[in-house]
Amino acid sequence: MLRIESLKKSFNGKFVLTDVNFTIKRGEILALVGPNGAGKTTTINCITGVFPKDGGKIYFEDEEFTEIHKEKIAVVPEDRVVFPKLNGKDYYKLWSTLYSSWNEKVFERFIAKYNFNLSQRIETYSIGMKTLFLVGLAVSSGAEILLLDEPTQHLDPTIRIEIMKIIRDYAETGKSVLVSSHEIFELEEYADNIAIIKEGRVIFTDSIDHAKETHKILSSGEELTDGTIIGLVKNELLVKTDIEIGRYPKLSEIVIGYLTGKQSSNIFE
Numbered sequence: 462m463l464r465i466e467s468l469k470k471s472f473n474g475k476f477v478l479t480d481v482n483f484t485i486k487r488g489e490i491l492a493l494v495g496p497n498g499a500g501k502t503t504t505i506n507c508i509t510g511v512f513p514k515d516g517g518k519i520y521f522e523d524e525e526f527t528e529i530h531k532e533k534i535a536v537v538p539e540d541r542v543v544f545p546k547l548n549g550k551d552y553y554k555l556w557s558t559l560y561s562s563w564n565e566k567v568f569e570r571f572i573a574k575y576n577f578n579l580s581q582r583i584e585t586y587s588i589g590m591k592t593l594f595l596v597g598l599a600v601s602s603g604a605e606i607l608l609l610d611e612p613t614q615h616l617d618p619t620i621r622i623e624i625m626k627i628i629r630d631y632a633e634t635g636k637s638v639l640v641s642s643h644e645i646f647e648l649e650e651y652a653d654n655i656a657i658i659k660e661g662r663v664i665f666t667d668s669i670d671h672a673k674e675t676h677k678i679l680s681s682g683e684e685l686t687d688g689t690i691i692g693l694v695k696n697e698l699l700v701k702t703d704i705e706i707g708r709y710p711k712l713s714e715i716v717i718g719y720l721t722g723k724q725s726s727n728i729f730e
């Protein structure tokens with residue numbers, strides 16, 4: 462449903478996105494992972510139009526993405542900045558007016574389930590409740606694509622679980638979700654696909670299940686008879702191969718292997 466091709470973005474002549482490519486189909490959750498400063502938030506900001514892109518294409522269902530598609534997207538930004546004077550009711554009015562696909566029933570159920578006081582100013586909510594409320598607005602919007610920037614950052618385990626469940630349930634209604642996150646163990650539980658971004662370039666993208674099937678971890682001493690060495694994971698090797706050697710990797714090991722590459726991670730060597 463959302464396709465990004467060769468997306469590029471520069472600030473003051475310096476390119477921070479050089480080649481971002483991925484696709485999110487209907488009903489799928491794509492995890493965008495990468496180190497600090499790799500370009501995750503910039504990618505989201507280019508999709509929403511906060512920043513104009515400097516190259517590449519963004520497609521919504523095979524049409525180039527333009528202003529008219531904007532209401533197809535709902536965003537929960539990383540900074541969770543909210544208008545200081547607005548309360549829950551004001552936010553509800555704003556979002557329900559912005560989205561013609563607004564789903565009143567979903568919002569009502571959400572407010573009742575988590576006991577939100579809509580007359581309270583959002584600024585005074587705890588960070589967890591603020592995030593949960595913004596996620597609630599985003600899923601009530603009925604938007605076809607959710608863009609969530611670090612949705613579980615700084616949250617306690619109970620709210621994390623609630624947010625992961627809401628995201629999964631939303632995708633199961635046929636919507637597409639992009640989650641930027643550093644929480645690889647969580648992503649392994651609820652995301653379908655992964656895109657690894659490094660220095661502004663997507664270096665690997667696949668379904669999580671397929672990535673696990675087609676990579677192996679080899680410990681030192683094990684002989685590699687067929688496959689490609691991707692990178693180091695502590696003292697072991699991440700290898701792309703279909704043959705039955707070593708052991709299957711965890712998602713975190715795939716991410717580390719691609720990000721580390723073949724250079725030694727020991728600064729004392």
Ligand SMILES: Nc1ncnc2c1ncn2[C@@H]1O[C@H](COP(=O)(O)OP(=O)(O)OP(=O)(O)O)[C@@H](O)[C@H]1O
Pocket residue numbers: 472477495496497498499500501502503504
């Ligand atoms: N408005 C801006 N002006 C100049 N440089 C920017 C701007 N926004 C982002 N950058 C730069 O773009 C690069 C990518 O930043 P971005 O916030 O997209 O990374 P990120 O992957 O989301 O990082 P994190 O995981 O730390 O949130 C960084 O080098 C950052 O300094």
